Structures are given as structure tokens and as C-alpha cells.
Amino acid sequence: MLKPYKGNFLPKQNRVFNYRLSRARMTVENSFGILAARWRIFHSIIEAETQFVKQLVMCTVLLHNYLMTKKDLNNIIPDRLEDGRLVEGNWREAAENSFGSIVRQGSNNYSSNAGQTRDKFKDYFSSPEGSVPWQDERVDS
Numbered sequence: 436m437l438k439p440y441k442g443n444f445l446p447k448q449n450r451v452f453n454y455r456l457s458r459a460r461m462t463v464e465n466s467f468g469i470l471a472a473r474w475r476i477f478h479s480i481i482e483a484e485t486q487f488v489k490q491l492v493m494c495t496v497l498l499h500n501y502l503m504t505k506k507d508l509n510n511i512i513p514d515r516l517e518d519g520r521l522v523e524g525n526w527r528e529a530a531e532n533s534f535g536s537i538v539r540q541g542s543n544n545y546s547s548n549a550g551q552t553r554d555k556f557k558d559y560f561s562s563p564e565g566s567v568p569w570q571d572e573r574v575d576s
Contacts, residue, residue, distance in 0.1 A: 452561075
């Protein structure tokens with residue numbers, strides 16, 4: 436797991452990394468919210484082997500995508516963009532409080548390997564190959 440850089444007066448590269456990490460986390464949280472709105476198995480901790488949980492998630496994603504193509508939304512409407520603005524779907528209501536409280540796993544120690552990985556992403560996000568057009572506008576505002 437990657438952690439954001441801490442502090443209020445960070446260099447621009449660190450702010451860009453924090454912004455991009457935050458966007459990635461929101462995307463994952465929204466995706467699991469949509470899955471939880473459709474399948475109750477995601478309303479609690481799944482006590483199973485990691486490999487099985489990975490397969491379960493992939494299967495539910497595939498089923499969700501299939502149902503979306505068949506217009507069987509089961510009253511679940513995902514988020515969408517209209518004129519560059521986010522329009523929230525109703526899945527948020529169904530998924531609200533469905534995750535319960537999740538206890539901390541492991542420690543707060545941040546390994547040097549994780550720090551190096553974070554720095555590589557930071558450098559990539561600030562490079563011409565890895566930057567996105569709107570990131571500078573978001574971190575400078």
C-alpha cells in the first residue's frame with residue numbers, strides 16, 4: 436500500500452503524487468461501492484484465501500459488466516461525467532455503511548522498498564510520459 440507524502444508545504448512533485456494517489460483510491464472505493472450495492476457478499480469481511488478473494492472480485496466485476504451490457508442495472512446507476520462534472524449515481528445510497536468497520540492489519544511501519552516505489556511513481560507522474568493534462572491545475576489551486 437502506498438501512503439501519501441505528509442505535510443502542508445510539499446514540493447509540487449509530492450503534491451502531484453498525493454493528488455494522483457487520491458484519485459486512484461477514490462476510483463477503487465467507488466468501484467467496490469458499486470459491487471457492494473449489487474452483491475451483499477461485499478458487505479462484510481470475506482474470510483477466505485487471498486487467491487479465492489481475488490477470483491471472487493474478478494468474477495463479480497465480469498458479471499457486473501455483463502449485466503451492464505444487458506441493461507440489467509438492478510436499479511444501480513454508476514457515476515458519470517456530464518460536461519466535465521461528476522454526476523453521482525445512486526449506488527452510493529445502496530453501498531452506504533455496507534463496509535462496516537475494518538480493523539487495522541499489520542503495522543504503521545513504511546518499508547524502504549515502499550518508499551522507493553512511491554518515489555518512482557512520484558517521478559513518473561511528473562514526467563512527460565506519466566503526467567496528465569489537468570494534474571498541475573488541480574495541485575496549484
